[in-house]
Amino acid sequence: MMRLVCCCSALLLLVLTPRVCQGGNILVLPAEGSHWVNMDIVLQALHSRGHSLTVVRSNKSWYIKEKAPHYTTITVQVERSIDESFIAKVVSEGLAFERGSLPLTHFLYSAFGMLGVFREAHEIVGDFASALLDDAELVTRIKDKKFDLLLTDPCWGGGAIVAKYFHLPLVYNVRWLIAMEAHLAIAPSPLSYIPINLSGNTDKMTFFQRVKNMILHIMSHLQNNIASRDIYQKVCEKYLGPDCDYYQLMIDADIWLLRTDFVFDYPRPTMPNVIYMGGFQCKPAKPLPQHLEDFVQSSGDHGFIIMSLGTFVSELPADLANEIAATFAKLPQKVIWRYKGEKPDTLGNNTLLVDWMPQNDLLGHPKIKLFVAHGGTNGIQEALYHGVPVVGIPLFFDQYDNILRLADRGGAKILSVATMDKDDNFLKAIQEVLTEPSYRNNMQRLSRLHRDKPVTPMDNALFWMEFVMRHKGAAHLKAQGNRMPWYSYHSVDVALFLVGALILLLFTVFFLLRCLCAAVCKRKAKRD
Amino acid sequence: MMRLVCCCSALLLLVLTPRVCQGGNILVLPAEGSHWVNMDIVLQALHSRGHSLTVVRSNKSWYIKEKAPHYTTITVQVERSIDESFIAKVVSEGLAFERGSLPLTHFLYSAFGMLGVFREAHEIVGDFASALLDDAELVTRIKDKKFDLLLTDPCWGGGAIVAKYFHLPLVYNVRWLIAMEAHLAIAPSPLSYIPINLSGNTDKMTFFQRVKNMILHIMSHLQNNIASRDIYQKVCEKYLGPDCDYYQLMIDADIWLLRTDFVFDYPRPTMPNVIYMGGFQCKPAKPLPQHLEDFVQSSGDHGFIIMSLGTFVSELPADLANEIAATFAKLPQKVIWRYKGEKPDTLGNNTLLVDWMPQNDLLGHPKIKLFVAHGGTNGIQEALYHGVPVVGIPLFFDQYDNILRLADRGGAKILSVATMDKDDNFLKAIQEVLTEPSYRNNMQRLSRLHRDKPVTPMDNALFWMEFVMRHKGAAHLKAQGNRMPWYSYHSVDVALFLVGALILLLFTVFFLLRCLCAAVCKRKAKRD
Incomplete structure (x- = not known):
């Protein structure tokens, strides 16, 4: 009897007929901040495939440089932008809140507390789209360039309107669609x-978790509508005519390159034009710079830990930073901590503070033992790719949910920022994940699943962008349901009609029976 | 400005780390007839990848040979089987009915007329599964072989029960799941x-088409339940215990290799463990046998037509066969007609009757002009792959819907078998498709879309079967919804709870307001 060990997919993947290649011409409407970091990785890959890229940015752009070797830019003049100070305000408010929150207030804050901030951001983005389409010179420049594709991150709106205005096929590099x-x-x-x-739910919910899930869904739906719908609808009507429905326009993109996959996320219904590229940025580790390599090698068999709370959280309150540093000082491992705040007094000799670190290369290092992370998607995907267990300290947005997905599969431990500095919680969590082998084994298993795909996530994303350029869209993959009003989509009209018809039928039968009965009784009465 | 012509996906598709290869051990539970033809193509591909295959068949098997170079067999002793005479009965009844049908009776016949026949077939298949699991010697043989995977076509039931009984990961080669x-x-x-x-609907329906769609769905749901549910539920309970729910077991397969794709089918929601392998059997044409090559070459610039009504319809009523032959005789094209009945009197010199033809090679021939087909999935997929326009004469099952998908995209013309022999309908249809270039252009466009995939459908199918063997299943791709009762899945309980809570709240508020009002009125009355 033959036993299967594992199989040679290198042989398996015969590729379809090769095609002659010539670069496409792509217009890019990115989002700022960490979303731009993601987009730029895709742009570099597109550039290396010979495509020509034009990035639309604002004159107040925060992350997006005007000059870069792999793209040219179109700069839109604006008054306001989503910049560092805007984000810093959101982050510090959110962080202060998280440390003092109770479940109920947390819940309400999540659903409505950020409403004003989000609305302001949507206004800024709506103004940006208007400024672009109002600028006759920019419009002419874009028309003259005869683009093949508009690539955008729809976490804020506007991209779908610009695509429609210039009649361009539309591809999303997406995880959030206007906060949804x-x-x-x-x-x-x-x-x-x-x-x-x-x-805070997984895919296995109790009855009351399902009730909470439903309520939260309705609330976030309301929140989204209040915070953004009229803003983009106005822009839509101004440039595309009064019949334009922004929601239908928004969901009718040709291809959705989704920054997740079903090793990270729970399996759920999907659509034919959704392409999963979760982990597209992950790659095998490169050698470390010499000083880092020396530092991690000095850890001996204990190995090392890295900690990062992401791009936005560069500083922490002094008491919290001291507590973290003191905990690290108690460990036999070496620690590399990405932190820009003042050096904590309690910092131990085993801990190296850095402004920036080659996170992917460190996570792929053989001596890595643990990743202390805030739960941003990029970091979590890198941990998954390299199979490194996580102690997660989620702060806001999707971070709790991200770490929950690993914790639920036994690869991570979640700590609350509100209680991590009490009762040695942080130390206990680190020690548990370091000493209990299941955490590492589970992450390694997830890593094997994540890497076992017929085509790498980035290659798949590139294939589908080029597919859209080759065929001038992907209309055959867009469901008819995208173009239906909600009551038709959900067959509400048909159900009402059928129930109405059934009631009418029953009444008729009842009426006829009554007539018949009456007639019979009458005849009987006459006979008697 | 660079212009995109088309792109070189050969370069793009870098494959993930190659893996050392050793053959897996696969148990196969196929269906009979044309379904076996499909399955056998997959088995040959698996065999050529070094896997060991064991096919379970009955001693009365019709299509599945006991000895074959690429698999061994396990033969189950049964009394009855779905054999040639069984199918011939269905086909002749169906054909006679189609020729005389009115829309309403057709509709009712489709939903309920075949009920008895289907129930008989399900009983045969249920008995087959029981006979297998009752045979202690076969059970021991299967257990000893330590299979890695059960591959089955679930158009009839039983496979899921056998997989669960032997604790094997389950892969479906599927288009129909118990007639659904x-x-x-x-x-x-x-x-x-x-x-x-x-x-008879497309994805764009009028209100009354949607009403019909809903009614037909409810009816076919009922039909399926009446025809099969209790049969398999009994087998399930007998071998897997009283708590087993056959429906949940059936939908919980690890991977569904679906014999369709979204060039052929309308885009619709799908699931992470559904892999589309439509057109897996298609390949570039091989050279024709000399006598066929000479025959088609003799057609000159007119080219040639092929006609086939599939595996099951080998004969037609004499009047219909004569009408078809007479029509062909009027054409300047050469015709190859797969037909086993008596030679029609009206057969022209330009028409060649054959028992069998190399359909894929003929459809890929440069001189092919038209395919006259009954609309079986295999033939339609081959027409799509080679971009050949179709005149369709659907007979039963999914054949009308299959051709409708091509016709709706402008690549085919549909004829009813009830009216094709009247008013030169058949001749007119052939001439329209031959002379109107849009038919060919549309099929060529569909062919380009169909062929433009990152991995060929067969390679994708092989990858996922091997994935399931490597990881002992694909639990991470199976949705939690598969394991929920319907009222929880559809949140009926949560909705009732929330509506109840809302009503209670409103009543309480109303009651309090009334009390308040009464108190105020009382005080006022006292004061007055």
Whole structure:
């Protein structure tokens, strides 16, 4: 009897007929901040495939440089932008809140507390789209360039309007669609097993967790509508005519390159034009710079730990930073901590503070033992790719849900920023994940699943962008349901009609029976 | 400015780390007839990848040979089987009916007329599964072989029970799941734009087409339940215990290799463990046998036509066969007609009757002009792959819907078998498709879309079967919704709870207001 060990997919993947190649011409409408970091990785890959890229940015752009070797830019003049100070305000408010929050207030804050901030951001983005389409010179320049594709991150709106205005096929590099998890907009989403963002639920819910899930879904739907819908609808009507429906326009993109996959996320309904590229940025580790390599090698058999709370959280309150440093000082491992704040007094000799670190290369290093992370998607995907267990300290947005997905599969431990500095919670969590082998084994198993795909996520994303350029869209993959009003989509009209018809039928039968009965009784009465 | 012509996906598709290869051990539970033809193509591919295959067949098997170079067999002793005479009965009844049908009777016949026949077939298949699991010697043989995977076609039931009994990961080679289009069982299916089989609808429906779609869905659901549910539930309970739910077991397969794709089918919700392998059997044409090559070459610039009504329809009523032959005789093209009946009197010199033809090679021949087909999935997929326009004469099952998908995209013309022999309908249809270039252009466009995939359908199918063997299943791709009762899945309980809570709240508020009002009125009355 033959036994299967594992199989040679290198032989398996015969590729379809090769095609002669010539670069496409791509217009890019990115989002700022960490979303730009993601987009730029895709742009570099597109550039290396010979495509020509034009990035639309604002004169107040925060992350997006005007000059870069792999793209040219179009700069739109604006008054306001989503910049560092804007984000810093959101982050510090959110962090202060998280440290003092109770479950109920947390829940309400999540759903409505950020409403004003979000609305302001949507106004800024709506103004940006208007400024672009009002600028006759920019419009002419874009028309003259005869682009093949508009690539955008729809976490803020506007991209779909610009694509429609210039008649360009539309591809999303997406995880959030105007603060809504992208699937919720494009695919049927049974709330009975699809956990809503910020619910703290997994795909296995009790009855009351399902009730919470439903309520939170309705609230976030309301929140989204209040915070953004009229803003983009106005822009839409101004440039595309009064019949334009922004929501239908938004969900009718040709291809959705979704920054997740079903090793990270729970399995759920999806659509034919959704392509999963979760982990597209991950790659095998490169050698470390010499000083870092020396530092991690000095850890001996204990190995080393890295900690990062992401791009936005560069500083922490002094008491919290001291508590973290003191905990690290008690460990036999070496620690590399990405932190820009003042050096904590309690910092031990085993801990190296850095402004920036080659996170992917460190996570792929043989001596890595643990990743202390805030739960941003990029870091979590890198941990998954390299199979490194995580102690997660989620702060806001999707971070709790991200770490929950690893914790639920036994690869991570979640700590609350509100209680991590009490009762040695942080130390206990680190020691548990370091000493209990299941954490590492589970992450390694997830890593094997994540890497075992017929085509790498980035290659798949590139294939589908080029597919859209070759065929001038992907209309055959866009469901008819995208173009239906909600009552038709959900067959509400048909159900009402059928129930009405049934009631009418029953009444008729009842009426006829009564007439018949009456007639019979009458005849009987006459006979008697 | 660079212009995109088309791109070199050969370069793009870097494959993930190659893996050392050793053959897996696969148990196969196929269906008979044309379904076996499909399955056998997959088995040959698996065999050529070094896997060891064991096919379970009955001693009365019709299509599945006991000895073959690429698999061994296990033969189950049965009394009855779905054999040639059984199918011939269905086909002749169906054909006679089609020729005389009115829309309403057709509709009812489709939904209920075949009920008895289907129930008989399910009983035969249920008995087959029981006979296998009752045979202690076969059970021991299967256990000893330590299979890695059970591969089955679930158009009839039983496979899921056998997989569960032997604790084997389960892969479906599937289009129909117990007479239901497979998607309807596994993925959410908004009936507002998903045409139900036999409805004659496309994905763009009028209000009354949607009403018909809904009614037909309810009826076919009932039909399926009446025809099969209790049969398999009994087998399930007998071998897996009283708590077993056959429906949940059936939809919980690890991977569904679906014999369709979204060039052929309308885009609709899907699931992460559904892999589309439509057109897996298609390949570039091989040279024709000399006598056929000489025959088609003799057609000159007119080219040639092929006609086949599939595996099951080997004969036609004499009047119909004569009418078809007479029509062909009027054409300047050469015709190759797969027909086993008596030679029609009206047969022209330009028409060659054959028992069998190399259909794929003929469809890929440069001189092919038209395919006259009954609309079986295999033939339609081959026409799509080679971009050949179709005149379709659907007979039963999914054939009308299959051709409708091509016709709706402008690549085919549909003829009814009831009226094709009247008013030169057949001749007119052939001439229209031959002379109007849009038919060919549309099929060529569909062919380009169909062929433009990152991995060929067969390679993708092989990858996922080997994935399941490498990881002992694909639990991470199976949705939690598969394991929920329907009222929880659809959040009926949560909705009732929330509506109840809302009503209670409103009543309480109303009651309090009334009390308040009464108190105020009382005080006022006292004061007055």
